[in-house]
Amino acid sequence: MNDKRFNVLLGFAALVVVFIFAGFLFTLVVQSLPAVKQEGAAFLYGSEWNPVTTRFGALPFIIGTLMTSAIALAIAIPLSLSAGVVMGEYVNSILVRSVLNTLINVLASIPSVVFGLWGIEVVIPLVRSLAMSVGAPPYGAGILSASLVLAIMIIPYMSSMTREALVNVHAGLREGAYALGLTKQEVVTGIALPFAKNSIFAGILLSLGRALGETMAVTMLIGNATRIPTSLFSLGNTLASVIASQFNEAASDVHRSAMIGLALILFVITMIIGWFGRTLMRKGMGAHGE
Amino acid sequence: MENNVFTGEYKRRKRKDIVFRLAILVPTGIVVSLLILILAQVVVNGSKALNLDFFFQQQKPFGEVGGGVVQAIVGTIMLLVVAILIALPFSLLAALYLYEHKGSKRANALLDVVSTLQGIPSIVIGVVIYTWVVVPLKTFSAFAGGIALSIVMLPLMISMIKESLDMVPSSYLEAALALGVPRWRAVVEIIVPAAASGILEATGLGIARAAGETAPLIFTSFGNPFLSLNFMAPVSALPLVIYEYVKSPYDDWHQKAWGAALLLVLFVLSLNLLIGTRKKR
Numbered sequence: 001m002n003d004k005r006f007n008v009l010l011g012f013a014a015l016v017v018v019f020i021f022a023g024f025l026f027t028l029v030v031q032s033l034p035a036v037k038q039e040g041a042a043f044l045y046g047s048e049w050n051p052v053t054t055r056f057g058a059l060p061f062i063i064g065t066l067m068t069s070a071i072a073l074a075i076a077i078p079l080s081l082s083a084g085v086v087m088g089e090y091v092n093s094i095l096v097r098s099v100l101n102t103l104i105n106v107l108a109s110i111p112s113v114v115f116g117l118w119g120i121e122v123v124i125p126l127v128r129s130l131a132m133s134v135g136a137p138p139y140g141a142g143i144l145s146a147s148l149v150l151a152i153m154i155i156p157y158m159s160s161m162t163r164e165a166l167v168n169v170h171a172g173l174r175e176g177a178y179a180l181g182l183t184k185q186e187v188v189t190g191i192a193l194p195f196a197k198n199s200i201f202a203g204i205l206l207s208l209g210r211a212l213g214e215t216m217a218v219t220m221l222i223g224n225a226t227r228i229p230t231s232l233f234s235l236g237n238t239l240a241s242v243i244a245s246q247f248n249e250a251a252s253d254v255h256r257s258a259m260i261g262l263a264l265i266l267f268v269i270t271m272i273i274g275w276f277g278r279t280l281m282r283k284g285m286g287a288h289g290e
Numbered sequence: 291m292e293n294n295v296f297t298g299e300y301k302r303r304k305r306k307d308i309v310f311r312l313a314i315l316v317p318t319g320i321v322v323s324l325l326i327l328i329l330a331q332v333v334v335n336g337s338k339a340l341n342l343d344f345f346f347q348q349q350k351p352f353g354e355v356g357g358g359v360v361q362a363i364v365g366t367i368m369l370l371v372v373a374i375l376i377a378l379p380f381s382l383l384a385a386l387y388l389y390e391h392k393g394s395k396r397a398n399a400l401l402d403v404v405s406t407l408q409g410i411p412s413i414v415i416g417v418v419i420y421t422w423v424v425v426p427l428k429t430f431s432a433f434a435g436g437i438a439l440s441i442v443m444l445p446l447m448i449s450m451i452k453e454s455l456d457m458v459p460s461s462y463l464e465a466a467l468a469l470g471v472p473r474w475r476a477v478v479e480i481i482v483p484a485a486a487s488g489i490l491e492a493t494g495l496g497i498a499r500a501a502g503e504t505a506p507l508i509f510t511s512f513g514n515p516f517l518s519l520n521f522m523a524p525v526s527a528l529p530l531v532i533y534e535y536v537k538s539p540y541d542d543w544h545q546k547a548w549g550a551a552l553l554l555v556l557f558v559l560s561l562n563l564l565i566g567t568r569k570k571r
Contacts, residue, residue, distance in 0.1 A: 001474060002472065002474065003472055003473050003474050005474075006473075006474035006477070006478075007390070007474075009383060010383055010384075010386050010387040010390060011387060012383075013379075013380050013383030013384040013386075013387060014383075014384050014387040014388075014396075014400050016380060016384075017380070017384050017400065017403060017404065017407070017444065017448070018400065018403055020407065020441065020444070021403045021406060021407055023418075023422075024410070024414070024418050027418050027421055027422065028414070028417075028418065031421055078317060079317045079318075079320065079321050080321075081314075082313070082314040082315075082316075082317035082318050082321075083317065083318045083321045083322075085314050086314055086315060086318040087318075090311070090314075090315075100322070102566075103322065103325055103326070103329075104325070105562065105566075106329065106559060106562070107325045107328070107329070109498060109499075109502075109558050109559065109562050110328075110332075110502070110555055110558070111501075111502025111503070111504070111529055111551075111554055111555075111558065112502070112504065112505075113502065113504040113529045113532045113533050113551075114332065114502070114532065114551040114554065114555060115328075116532075116533070116536070117532055117536050117547055117548065117551050118328055118331060118332070120536050121331075121335075121536075121544070121548075122331065152324060152328070155321055155325075156325070159321070183303050183304065183306070183307040184307055184310075184311070185306055185307040185310035185311070186303070186307075188310070189310070206409075209409055212411070213409075213410075213411025213412070213413070213414070214411070215411065215412065215413040215504075215505040216504045216505055216529075216533065220533070220536065220537075240411055240413045240505070243413050243417060244413055244505060244508060247416075247417065247420075247508070247509055248508065248509060248512075259417070260417055260421070263413070263414045263417045263418075266411055266413070266414060267410060267411070267414050270409050270410065270411055271406055271409065271410075273409075274405065274406060274409035275406070278405055
């Protein structure tokens, strides 16, 4: 061993990591070619997904993914921002703060399949009785159940990102504002939140990235129907859930290739959102008034 | 008179302050009670399933009451062993690369790749490892599942190990170099041991993260109703058992799914708490 060999070894490990990433992209593109060649651009906007007639349009799953993620965000954002503000600005007792932090961390580390189990046993019956009372088909499973559990899953992550963004706002700004006689609410909405807004928005984007790619809980709750969802109570599928539920039972090579195409769409979308989120995060770090 | 206008304005602002406080405390209360409810349900429902058979018996045939999930417990251990054997050396070496080339363009590009890998949905990892490992070997296996989990661990462990290497005071390296120690030996024998606790924490968190992953296993380790110690054959895992059992019509299997969920949550939690208390010291 010498310095030169040591450096070669480290460079090799670094290259392996880069090759894993490049290999993922390469494999997804090459393996999805048969389906994309057959369907052409209709692979992205085709509304029929039928392994029997070998028609493969991803639109039902793209809509399912956007619907569940949008509803989940709409529920999670107000709850997480409130919880983040309370944890970051209002809780002074060290004990309460550490209890809240531990609870949030515990929930963030619970596996997705456990949330799926909880959703099946608790959320689905609730949604079913709600559906019956409004006269919708009483499946229980469907877009609403999946979105609700998805929201609960991203709340711990989003609220701890919000809390962190607020804690990073320079203390001098806050002290100056209090010295001028502002109320707590004025300090929070007028000083702390505006200075933390880039980081908070980055947290929301990164949570969206998680929601889009979330697989197990959604697969267990969405009802796995390959048609475009028309209401909150419709059965549906997301890009991730259709792969999880059909990949092992692929009817043909084209069917499998089409699902690898769905994985490629998911990969590219989450990559772009993650990149935006990280860029904003870096920008947010520099804008905390220090 | 002027004084009254001023106190009126002050009262209005105070009221607004109180309304805002309520407006954020109520949703926070909802969030906290929901989170406590979920945890409580996992503990209450799960503990009903835990008994000696649960840990030491194999799954009974469809519809028969009793038996356990030893095949899944052993399968999860096998998968995690394969994953950590792959992920630890690669993440340590890649983190050392980042440490040695701190601030260079290549290191920054590698950091970007690592964060991108961290954001890949785990189902995509399953699909790719299926084509890389399962198709050429013509069989689902613990080996393939372990590789998939190692890719879940890798980006997390690289960034954590890199952080703990960066925490080692640079004077350690400088002192060693000043004494004429070759750079690679200084790094391997001084920097790495100084960061050992951080590396251990990264390993623990990597295991905690991978233990609950289901999506990368469906197409790689596949699942197996029987206890199998063969790394080149399909194996079961705790998250797979939850996924499979909850779809079944048997109450006994639903209860076992809760039991497996509690076991998984306890495992992940104790790893997290262990690491948390170490950090505080």
